Amino acid sequence: MSQMPDPAGRPVCPECAEPLESGDLFCGACGHDLADLWSASPPAGDRPTLVMNHTPAAAVQWPSAPGTERGTDRSDAPGRACHAEELPVLESDGSRLPPHTGDFELPAPAPAAARIRGGEAAAVADTDPTPPGGTPTDAPGTGGTSGTDSTAGPGGTGGESATGAAPGGGSAVDPRTTTPVPGSVPVGPPAPGGGAGAKLCVACRTGRVDADGYCENCGHAQPRERDHMERELGSVAAVSDRGLRHHRNEDAFAVSSAALPDGSPAVVAVVCDGVSSATRPDDASAAAAASADESLLAGLERGTHPQQAMHDAIVAAAEAVTSLAAYPPSALDEPHRHQNAPACTIVAAVVANGLLTVGWIGDSRVYWVPDDRGLPPARLTEDDSWAAQMVAAGLMNEAEAYADARAHAITGWLGADAYEVEPHTASFKPDHSGVVVVCTDGLWNYAEGADEMAGALPDDAAARPLHAARVLVGHALDGGGHDNVTVAVLPFAVPPQAAESACATV
Amino acid sequence: MANLSKSTAPRFSVDVYQNEFLPEGGREVNAIVTVTSTGGGTTGGVPLPSASSASASASSAPSASAASAGPSPDAAVVIMVDCSGSMDYPPTKMRHARDATAAAIDTLRDGVAFAVVSGTHVAKEVFPGQGRLAVADASTRAGAKEALRRLSAGGGTAIGTWLRLADRLLAPADVAIRHGILLTDGRNEHESADALRAALDSVSGRFTCDARGVGTDWEVKEVTGVASALLGTADIVADPAGLAEDFTRMMENAMGKEVADVSLRLWTPVGVEIGFVKQVAPAVEELTGRRTEAGPRVGDYPTGSWGDESRDYHVCVRVPEAGIGQEMLAARVSLVLPAQGGGAPEVLSHGLVRAVWTDDLAASTAINPQVAHYTGQAELATAIQQGLDARKSGDADGATAKLGRAVQLAASSGNADTAKLLSKVVDVVDAATGTVRLKAKVADADEMTLETRSTKTVRVKK
Incomplete structure (x- = not known):
């Protein structure tokens, strides 16, 4: 193979000239220690693991930001009088969201409800959710299809070994080493031919990777597909990472776009967080994300109101997760948890016709960050968690509730053992452009308040959503990465006349 | 000839039972490897490239239908x-x-x-x-x-x-x-x-x-x-x-035996030490010292010949420490047949022993029931042998303590046969606490039976 120093392409032992197998630590004939031989062959050592199964043609294409970079909406801001508090809101049952403190501040729904029910979608039919500066890239699998087109990062095994093992061009794609400096993220296409050669272990750089995905030398698990996933689809992007403390990624996401019956585009992001104390949480989150996405697309394309489509999608996701419990658990490999049915949270956002619709069960969240950073950001979801319930019931203040060990116990989830599934949905009609951040608690644990989330989000998030998603994942990893981190960034752009009319009615 | 669809050699399956989760700093990985061979006893002979076996299997055809388990x-x-x-x-x-x-x-x-x-x-x-x-x-x-x-x-x-x-x-x-x-x-x-x-x-x-x-x-x-x-x-x-x-x-x-000279092959990564390898069912048999090297970091342990049967092995390895969230393969266990005529040995089946470091205490502190059971069965065999040795050397206190522990283990693990044999050597006051009195008179046959069968184990009720 190409990394062999022997000109004939067949490596031989420097001691006895016995032909060697790639990855041998010792000569099969004389036992000569071959460590020096391999370490002296940089082509193998320099090959970033990132490139496994990865052809150069499929390399991530960054939007060509410079020049057309929009930065923020501030230039458009003058004249706008709308604030986050004025975001019109509609709960699924028409009722007000429960009273709350902190940054979850949404106004009374009454005026907005009428407008939304009035089907004024047509009024904003020409809305293009793509930010003006960002040319919608024709990402793989565009157009109604969903998916988790993934890119395995070398950081999958985590720790110093992985970081140290990425001297090549691929390292910068690892969010652990990504610096949140706009414009500094390099494109990470692998060296041509890099993916075709030996799969060297990312941990020891010596052994090859066996069919089971472990190093033949040091035994370390290799990054798996779900350890680090990225996807960019037109104006929406999502990144999911295993984090630094968990051995696998139990989060899942789906981003997709659809065309409404009138031809206007709709963009969908779904994020799910598997419940670790249950069996096969990774399967649960994957099933929920895929089925919710599929249901949303189908509903939107049929012309269902986004809020109804959202409700249906969460119900569909719940059914998908519940059906997983029917399969016998792969059981005995995890005996301490084989009692629990697969379970996960779900949160989703749809941007269509100037309407932002969110839906959720569990403690995954949606944040709204206006492009005009002078305007206040907001959290648009209310956790199904013990702490949130305590606060909502007035039994504790937020600080007390979140300091409690039970704070993060969720009170709502998808799964066979869930109580009655009651999807929470809400629709908003923002009158200014902004970015919707859809994330799991692996991110919001490190940026809980809406202001903190806005602070972590790059200013050019609307123009470069994938970059923004990577930066947010990096924020969580820098904070400790104690959980899987998944974030979808969904820019929301208001067409000028729609914005004016919305403002006028408030 | 109803078995034409079956393969001519037994099929081996390997199942690994373990708690792969380790706490931070954890190094010891225990796994019970269950090896089951099926199909061998009912296939009507193994064709081998020898004239004698060909004629033998032909001549054995009549008894094939008569014998319940098929001829060998x-x-x-x-x-x-x-x-x-x-x-x-x-x-x-x-x-x-x-x-x-x-x-x-x-x-x-x-x-x-x-x-x-x-x-x-x-x-x-x-x-x-x-x-x-x-x-x-x-x-x-x-x-x-x-x-x-x-x-x-x-x-x-x-x-x-x-x-x-x-x-x-x-x-x-x-x-x-x-x-x-x-x-x-x-x-x-x-x-x-x-x-x-x-x-x-x-x-x-x-x-x-x-x-x-x-x-x-x-x-x-x-x-x-x-x-x-x-x-x-x-x-x-x-x-x-x-x-x-x-x-x-x-x-x-x-x-009923169909395949001879089967070895349990253990591959371990760099830096992993073998604690022990032993057969734990149907009887305890220490194999650690019987390893023969079969390549870098690969060793073979003899298991003899196999018919339709199932045996359990306890493998204990010590892995290098790794950080929370890391995962590694601690050992790969396979069953191999020696090569016929100098080729590469045939790998019949294999299983993986993993190590995953987690900060989830509920996961890392759980003990796999199979591992716990066979750890107890191995201790039971040792307690009986030590107890009988102590008894022979006149150490009544030592014998009482060891045999008491054996009674306790046999009772808690459901090893009724061994419990019965023990009760012929000691008077059991309370099996749950292991309180026993040595019998004044013990028949030689009872003592020898207990000693000979001390390594017999029972399997985990699934």
């Missing part, structure tokens, strides 16, 4: 019968040994090569003689039984010579399974312990052997030592009248 003509068996002078005290012992041998010969399937050896301070061929093996059929079986009548007791006991003769007889046979059955009633008094050990070393790996002690005048450690070295079973037949039944069962078991 590709085997050779030597029965070694103790004919030392003590076998005449009482005279019924020799008669029962003859009857048992005859019963074993009747259990031989057509086509199986066999011989009978009489053992004293020297070993003599009883049937067929001239260093040959007979091929089982109606006439050779009759001839062998006729020859048994001429057996008489007289002389000493030198088990090593019996094993060496059996090896000489079995070696030329062109068969897959080579097996011995050894019966003794006395101590190995006419050769040194070193001579027996040397004999075992020289024949080990060349054939498997079951060993039986009849009466109560034999040495448990000698009989279990032979069975252990030659990967067979050991047991006591305290009453000679039970010999025929036991021999029949042993031979049936031997006839």
Whole structure:
């Protein structure tokens, strides 16, 4: 193979000239220690693991930001009088969201409800959710299809070994080493031919990777597909990472776009967080994300109101997760948890016709960050968690509730053992452009308040959503990465006349 | 021929039971590896590139339908019968040994090569003689039984010579399974312990052997030592009248074997130390020291021959520390067959032992039920042996403590057979706490039975 120093392409032992197998630590004939031989062959050592199964043609294409970079909406801001508090809101049952403190501040729904029910979608039919500066890239699998087109990062095994093992061009794609400096993220296409050669272990750089995905030398698990996933689809992007403390990624996401019956585009992001104390949480989150996405697309394309489509999608996701419990658990490999049915949270956002619709069960969240950073950001979801319930019931203040060990116990989830599934949905009609951040608690644990989330989000998030998603994942990893981190960034752009009319009615 | 769809060799499956989760800083990984071989006993013979086996399987066709487990003509068996002078005290012992041998010969399937050896301070061929093996059929079986009548007791006991003769007889046979059955009633008094050990070393790996002690005048450690070295079973037949039944069962078991010389292969990554490897079911058998290197970081442990059966192994390795969230392969366990004619060994099946570091205490502190069970079973065997040793050396307190612990373990793990044997040696006051009193009088047979069967384990109820 190409990394062999022997000109004939067949490596031989420097001691006895016995032909060697790639990855041998010792000569099969004389036992000569071959460590020096391999370490002296940089082509193998320099090959970033990132490139496994990865052809150069499929390399991530960054939007060509410079020049057309929009930065923020501030230039458009003058004249706008709308604030986050004025975001019109509609709960699924028409009722007000429960009273709350902190940054979850949404106004009374009454005026907005009428407008939304009035089907004024047509009024904003020409809305293009793509930010003006960002040319919608024709990402793989565009157009109604969903998916988790993934890119395995070398950081999958985590720790110093992985970081140290990425001297090549691929390292910068690892969010652990990504610096949140706009414009500094390099494109990470692998060296041509890099993916075709030996799969060297990312941990020891010596052994090859066996069919089971472990190093033949040091035994370390290799990054798996779900350890680090990225996807960019037109104006929406999502990144999911295993984090630094968990051995696998139990989060899942789906981003997709659809065309409404009138031809206007709709963009969908779904994020799910598997419940670790249950069996096969990774399967649960994957099933929920895929089925919710599929249901949303189908509903939107049929012309269902986004809020109804959202409700249906969460119900569909719940059914998908519940059906997983029917399969016998792969059981005995995890005996301490084989009692629990697969379970996960779900949160989703749809941007269509100037309407932002969110839906959720569990403690995954949606944040709204206006492009005009002078305007206040907001959290648009209310956790199904013990702490949130305590606060909502007035039994504790937020600080007390979140300091409690039970704070993060969720009170709502998808799964066979869930109580009655009651999807929470809400629709908003923002009158200014902004970015919707859809994330799991692996991110919001490190940026809980809406202001903190806005602070972590790059200013050019609307123009470069994938970059923004990577930066947010990096924020969580820098904070400790104690959980899987998944974030979808969904820019929301208001067409000028729609914005004016919305403002006028408030 | 209903089994045409089946493969001709047994299929091996490997299941690994472990808690792969380690706490931060955790290094020890324990796993129970269950190996199950199926299909072998019902396939009607293993075709091998030898004319004799081809003709043998053809001739065995009639009995294939008659025998419940199907024939295994590709085997050779030597029965070694103790004919030392003590076998005449009482005279019924020799008669029962003859009857048992005859019963074993009747259990031989057509086509199986066999011989009978009489053992004293020297070993003599009883049937067929001239260093040959007979091929089982109606006439050779009759001839062998006729020859048994001429057996008489007289002389000493030198088990090593019996094993060496059996090896000489079995070696030329062109068969897959080579097996011995050894019966003794006395101590190995006419050769040194070193001579027996040397004999075992020289024949080990060349054939498997079951060993039986009849009466109560034999040495448990000698009989279990032979069975252990030659990967067979050991047991006591305290009453000679039970010999025929036991021999029949042993031979049936031997006839069910299909694949010989199977090794348990353990691959470990760099930096991983082997704690131990032992068989834990159906009986405890320490294998750690019997490793033969098979390549870098690869070692083979002998398991002997297999029929339709299932065995459990306990593998304990120590991995290098790694950070939370890391995962590694701690060991790969496979079953391998030696290469036919110098090629690469055939890997029959394999399983993975993993290590995953987590800060989830609920995950890392859980003990796998299989691991817990067999850890207890191994301790049970050790407690019995130590307790009986202490009792023999007059250490009543030590014996009471060890046997009490054994009673407790046998009760909690549901090993009813061992609990029953223990109750013949100690009076059980409270099994749950392990409170016992040593019995003042214990029959030799009961003590020897307990010692011989101390390593028998029960499996986890699933």
